[in-house]
Amino acid sequence: MKRFTTVFVVLAFAVGLLSGCGDKYEAVDSTVFIEKDGTVLSTDIESFDPATYDENGLKSFVEETIDGYTAEHGKNSVSLQDLTFEEGQAKLSIRYASVSDYTAFNEIELFSGSLAEALAAGYTFDGEFAEISDGERKICDASAFLNGDGYKVVIIKANTNVHVNGKVRYVSAQNVAMLDNSTVSISNENTMDDSVVTDDTEVEDTQTEVVDAMTESPSDADEGSVGEDDLLLDEEDTEVVFVFDEDEQQEDDSASSVNSSYSNKYTYIIYK
Numbered sequence: 001m002k003r004f005t006t007v008f009v010v011l012a013f014a015v016g017l018l019s020g021c022g023d024k025y026e027a028v029d030s031t032v033f034i035e036k037d038g039t040v041l042s043t044d045i046e047s048f049d050p051a052t053y054d055e056n057g058l059k060s061f062v063e064e065t066i067d068g069y070t071a072e073h074g075k076n077s078v079s080l081q082d083l084t085f086e087e088g089q090a091k092l093s094i095r096y097a098s099v100s101d102y103t104a105f106n107e108i109e110l111f112s113g114s115l116a117e118a119l120a121a122g123y124t125f126d127g128e129f130a131e132i133s134d135g136e137r138k139i140c141d142a143s144a145f146l147n148g149d150g151y152k153v154v155i156i157k158a159n160t161n162v163h164v165n166g167k168v169r170y171v172s173a174q175n176v177a178m179l180d181n182s183t184v185s186i187s188n189e190n191t192m193d194d195s196v197v198t199d200d201t202e203v204e205d206t207q208t209e210v211v212d213a214m215t216e217s218p219s220d221a222d223e224g225s226v227g228e229d230d231l232l233l234d235e236e237d238t239e240v241v242f243v244f245d246e247d248e249q250q251e252d253d254s255a256s257s258v259n260s261s262y263s264n265k266y267t268y269i270i271y272k
Helices: 002-012 055-073 099-106 115-120 251-255
Strands: 031-034 040-047 078-086 089-096 110-114 129-133 136-140 152-156 161-163 168-172 176-180 183-186 267-271
Touching: 040 099, 055 078, 055 089, 055 099, 089 099, 099 110, 110 115, 115 152, 168 176, 183 267
Parallel strands: 031 161
Antiparallel strands: 031 040, 040 089, 078 089, 110 152, 129 136, 129 168, 152 267, 161 183, 168 267, 176 183
16 A cells, blocks of 8 residues: 555545445445455555546556566566546555565555464564453453464554454554454544444454455456445444544654554454
8 A cells, every 4th residue: 555655645645544434334445455365455545636637647557566566476466456536536456465465565564364473473462452342342461362262463554444354352452443343444543432332243254255256257348347346345244333542642653644554553453
C-alpha cells in the first residue's frame, strides 16, 4: 500500500484511508486480507478525479511496477486483481503470494504465523493488549496468551483495516477498533467508546475464503478483475463490537498522522 498510496497522493491529492462500517463488511475501505492459504489480498481505495488525472497513466504505472517486481521475484509473486475508477474513487486490488511479498512490494512490515514463530522472529509483544470475549474487552498483557495453544498472530506497521482467517481473541489496545469478529481497523483516530460494545458472534470457518473467483481463470471480458460481490463477507459478523485506545498518544506517534497509512507502531492481532 505504501507504494501506491504515494501515487494516489500525487495524482489525486488523497492522503486518507477510508474507514467505516455498515450492515455488511465489504472491501469498500482499504483492507489487508490475510488468507488461509498464506496469500495476502490488499485493497487500496482513494479519492480520484478522472477529469483531472489520467486513469490510463495510473494503470500503466501499477502494471509496470508489478512487472518489475515479478521479473525479480517470480511471475505469481504479485498479481493485479482489479483497478477501477468509479464515483470519484480509485480502487486497487492486488494479490500477494506471501506475506514477505506484501512486505517487500509495499515497504510495509507484515508478519503472519504462530506465536512461536513471531517470538523466534524477534517480536516482543510489548505494551497493553485487549482480550476479546463475549462482547466485552479486558485489558491485559502478553502473558495472557503467550502460553496459549493454537493461537496465530498478524503483526503490521500500518494504519489500515486488517481481516484475519479466524476469530480475534486479543489485540493491541492502542489505536484499534473492532469492525467485526475477524476485522480490525487501525487508526490514530480510534478512541475508547464502551457504549458500542455488543454481543459477540461465532465466525464461520469459511468466512475468510474471500473469493473463489479470484483464483479461477477470468473470462476474456473480465480478465484480472474482481467484482464487488467477490469481496463481501458474511452479514452476521459485521456489527461494530467495540473501540478502544490508550488515553494518551506517545510523543513518537507524531510521525503517524490520522489520515496516513504509515505507522511507526506495531499492531498485534491474535486469533484462532
